Each structure stands twice: as structure tokens, then as C-alpha cells.
Amino acid sequence: MATLPADPMVPDPYRVGQVWKETFDTFTVALEPAHNAASSAFSPGQFSMLYVFGVGELPISISGDPEEPGRLIYTVRSVGQATHALVSRKPGEMVGVRGPFGGCWPLAEARGKDVVLVAGGLGLAPLRPAIYQVLRHREDYGRLIVLYGGRSPRDLLYRKELAAWARQPDTQVLSTVDYGGLSWRGHVGVVTTLFRYVRLQPARTVAMLCGPEIMMRFVTRELESHGLQESDIYLSMERNMKCAVGFCGHCQYGPYFICKDGPVFPYSRVRSLLEKHEI
Amino acid sequence: METLERIVAEHPFFAGLEEQYIQLLAGCASNVRFEGGKYILREGEEASQFFLIRHGRVALEISAPHRGRLTVETLGEGDILGWSWLIPPYHWRLDARAVDLTRAIALDGTCLRTKCEQNHDLGYELLKRFAHIMERRLEATRFQLLDVYAAHK
Numbered sequence: 001m002a003t004l005p006a007d008p009m010v011p012d013p014y015r016v017g018q019v020w021k022e023t024f025d026t027f028t029v030a031l032e033p034a035h036n037a038a039s040s041a042f043s044p045g046q047f048s049m050l051y052v053f054g055v056g057e058l059p060i061s062i063s064g065d066p067e068e069p070g071r072l073i074y075t076v077r078s079v080g081q082a083t084h085a086l087v088s089r090k091p092g093e094m095v096g097v098r099g100p101f102g103g104c105w106p107l108a109e110a111r112g113k114d115v116v117l118v119a120g121g122l123g124l125a126p127l128r129p130a131i132y133q134v135l136r137h138r139e140d141y142g143r144l145i146v147l148y149g150g151r152s153p154r155d156l157l158y159r160k161e162l163a164a165w166a167r168q169p170d171t172q173v174l175s176t177v178d179y180g181g182l183s184w185r186g187h188v189g190v191v192t193t194l195f196r197y198v199r200l201q202p203a204r205t206v207a208m209l210c211g212p213e214i215m216m217r218f219v220t221r222e223l224e225s226h227g228l229q230e231s232d233i234y235l236s237m238e239r240n241m242k243c244a245v246g247f248c249g250h251c252q253y254g255p256y257f258i259c260k261d262g263p264v265f266p267y268s269r270v271r272s273l274l275e276k277h278e279i
Numbered sequence: 280m281e282t283l284e285r286i287v288a289e290h291p292f293f294a295g296l297e298e299q300y301i302q303l304l305a306g307c308a309s310n311v312r313f314e315g316g317k318y319i320l321r322e323g324e325e326a327s328q329f330f331l332i333r334h335g336r337v338a339l340e341i342s343a344p345h346r347g348r349l350t351v352e353t354l355g356e357g358d359i360l361g362w363s364w365l366i367p368p369y370h371w372r373l374d375a376r377a378v379d380l381t382r383a384i385a386l387d388g389t390c391l392r393t394k395c396e397q398n399h400d401l402g403y404e405l406l407k408r409f410a411h412i413m414e415r416r417l418e419a420t421r422f423q424l425l426d427v428y429a430a431h432k
Binding site: 120121122149150151155178179180181182184185186187188189190192193196197211212214215218 | 336338339347348349350351352353355356357358378379418419422423425426427428429
């Protein structure tokens with residue numbers, strides 16, 4: 001796992017390398033370190049605090065390849081002032097980066113097993129580094145199954161990559177949308193409906209989930225109905241992270257701080273919290 | 280050559296069903312195919328069959344004023360299309376269109392209802408299986424209604 005910078009509250013300066021559009025409201029931003037190249041090391045599942053100078057700071061999951069050194073990649077939905085400012089940066093402009101923070105997906109524990117990744121909406125972004133990692137070390141894992149649900153065809157991320165991943169050996173990639181127009185020839189239905197088309201081997205499968213909390217509740221139920229144990233299910237939680245090191249308490253989730261104890265949790269640790277309202 | 284009986288027996292919907300019931304079902308079954316774009320059933324029409332999808336993809340559609348036709352779900356290999364044959368007044372509640380070339384087994388609803396009335400054990404077996412599908416689709420519909428990926432969430 002990557003080590004924390006000497007002072008986790010001080011951002012490292014990064015230069016905007018490139019910004020490209022993924023969908024009508026979602027962009028991917030590539031940042032390159034201005035000085036400290038070592039600061040771009042991360043593990044799949046971790047996040048950074050991105051500081052758009054003069055506007056604000058945002059917690060954003062890293063969505064790039066952990067084995068591609070020298071830059072950090074983030075996929076951001078432009079929904080507010082700070083996210084809009086971030087995706088509007090021009091190449092060469094500076095952004096502050098703190099982190100990486102938090103724990104990572106259990107890719108070491110998943111070695112030798114099938115890996116099922118279930119993503120909803122923007123939740124595919126934090127899972128993408130795990131997909132890169134499994135595909136780079138294909139012989140270390142069993143089957144790779146990626147199930148991805150989006151709101152509509154125009155909301156789906158990384159469509160070319162999804163198609164490329166689907167062509168890899170022992171890899172099944174299924175996408176679906178909640179609502180489809182007549183021109184859409186793919187699946188329509190919520191992400192749990194895709195489980196009808198996969199055969200899981202529950203005793204040798206690790207599942208990793210990322211998406212809206214309610215979606216993950218439906219998916220955990222589905223996985224358990226297929227025989228997966230809660231100890232083999234991991235999910236990435238999201239709250240309003242501010243300090244990112246467990247001081248400020250903004251991201252408190254029951255007895256945990258998402259920034260420090262998460263964002264990736266074994267389902268067994270958060271199950272009782274997920275079932276409570278208003279946490 | 281594959282017999283209808285074997286195809287029906289091997290469909291996931293009928294997994295574990297006793298041989299005697301498979302024979303009864305096969306007596307109401309026929310092979311059908313639909314070219315991509317063709318409507319398999321239309322809202323309001325008499326629901327006289329249901330389909331075991333063997334190959335292809337089917338879009339379930341609802342027409343809404345000013346919004347045109349919306350696909351609310353797709354079905355594929357191993358899925359079941361249609362349960363209105365089982366529930367009075369036996370009319371389809373939506374449209375179903377073959378997205379791609381679709382092959383299926385059609386089961387005649389009138390024939391099946393008659394057999395279920397004569398053999399309540401068969402009727403109960405079928406109802407249990409349809410109830411499971413209805414429960415799954417109801418849960419999926421609730422999930423869909425939440426619109427969990429909308430930007431304001």
C-alpha cells in the first residue's frame with residue numbers, strides 16, 4: 001500500500017495533463033506531479049483530495065492504472081461548482097493533490113479466486129484500477145466478471161474499454177441501463193438482473209461493489225442469494241470526506257471514519273449499518 | 280434431434296420438474312422464432328401463450344404520451360416471457376419486441392390452464408415458479424423506481 005505523504009494536510013502541486021469527456025456530464029482528468037513523482041503511487045480503491053485553488057477541495061477516487069507511473073487519473077461528474085471548476089482546468093494549470101488515502105480493494109485476498117466486480121453509475125471509476133490490476137496479472141486470478149449498471153445509454157462510462165475487457169480470456173463483462181431508448185440494443189434492467197446471465201462459484205468468489213448505497217444493498221442481497229458469504233463481499237462507501245485522515249469527523253459512519261477505515265469495507269463490518277436508516 | 284420434451288425439461292424455468300409434468304407441458308409446446316424488430320405480443324391483445332426464450336433478446340416496452348416507446352426491461356436466453364395467460368382477463372399488459380433474432384418455445388395458455396385445472400399439483404408447481412419470477416421482477420421494478428444514479432442522489 002502507498003505511504004502517506006509527510007504532512008497529509010499539505011497538497012502536492014500537480015499539473016493538468018489532459019481532460020477528456022466520458023459522457024455528457026462526466027469527465028476524466030489526468031494529473032502529472034510537478035515535483036514529487038513518488039506521490040502518484042496508489043493502490044486500487046484509494047482516493048485523493050483534489051484542491052482546485054480558490055474554489056474548493058474534493059474527495060475523488062483514483063480511476064487510472066496503478067502500474068502506469070507518473071500520473072493520476074480521476075473520473076469526475078460535473079455537478080457542482082468545485083467539480084465544474086476541476087473539469088474546466090486547462091492543460092498546464094495547477095491543482096493540489098493530497099493523498100492517496102484509505103484502504104484498497106482486497107486483490108491480494110482474491111488471488112486464486114474468481115473476481116466479481118459490480119458497479120453502478122460512477123461507481124465503475126473506483127473499480128477500474130482493480131480491473132486493470134486483475135487483467136495485468138491474469139494468471140493470479142480465476143474468472144473476472146464485471147457487471148455494470150447505468151441510468152441510460154448516454155450515462156455509461158468507458159464503453160470502448162468495456163468492450164475491450166469483454167474480449168479478454170475468462171472475462172465476462174455485462175452492462176445494463178435502467179431505461180433504454182429504441183436505438184439501444186443492449187440490456188435494459190437494474191444491475192441485479194444481470195446475475196441471471198452469470199454462473200457464480202460462491203465458494204471461490206470474491207465480490208467487490210461500488211455505487212450508490214441503495215444499489216449495493218440490493219446487490220449484496222443478490223450475491224447472498226447465490227451463496228456468497230458476507231466475508232467474501234467488499235464495498236466502497238462514500239461520505240463527505242474533508243480532512244481525509246480521520247480528524248474532522250465529517251465522514252463518520254457509525255464507529256468508522258470512511259476516509260481512514262474505508263472507503264473499502266468488508267460487508268461483514270458495515271452490514272448492520274447499511275440496514276439502519278439515517279446513518 | 281432435440282425433442283420438445285427435452286428442450287422444455289432443460290430450460291432453467293422447469294429445472295427439477297417431474298418427468299410426468301414435463302410430458303404434460305410438452306403437449307402444449309411449439310417451437311417459434313421471431314426476426315429482430317418483430318413484435319411478439321402487443322398490449323391489450325389476448326394473452327394466449329407464454330414463451331421460454333432459448334436464444335436472442337426481447338425488449339419489454341411501454342408507450343407513454345409524448346415520450347414514445349420506452350424499453351423498461353430486456354429478457355434473454357433462459358428467461359420467461361409473459362404471465363398474463365395465467366391471470367384473468369388474459370390480456371397482455373405491455374409490448375414485447377424481438378431485438379435480435381429470437382428463438383423460443385411457445386406454451387399454449389389455454390391448453391396449460393385446462394391441464395392445471397385437471398391436475399392441481401401441476402398447477403401449484405407452475406404457480407410457485409411464476410410467483411418466484413414475479414417476486415424478482417417486482418423487486419427489480421422497485422430498484423428501478425428509485426432512479427439511484429440520478430445526479431441529485
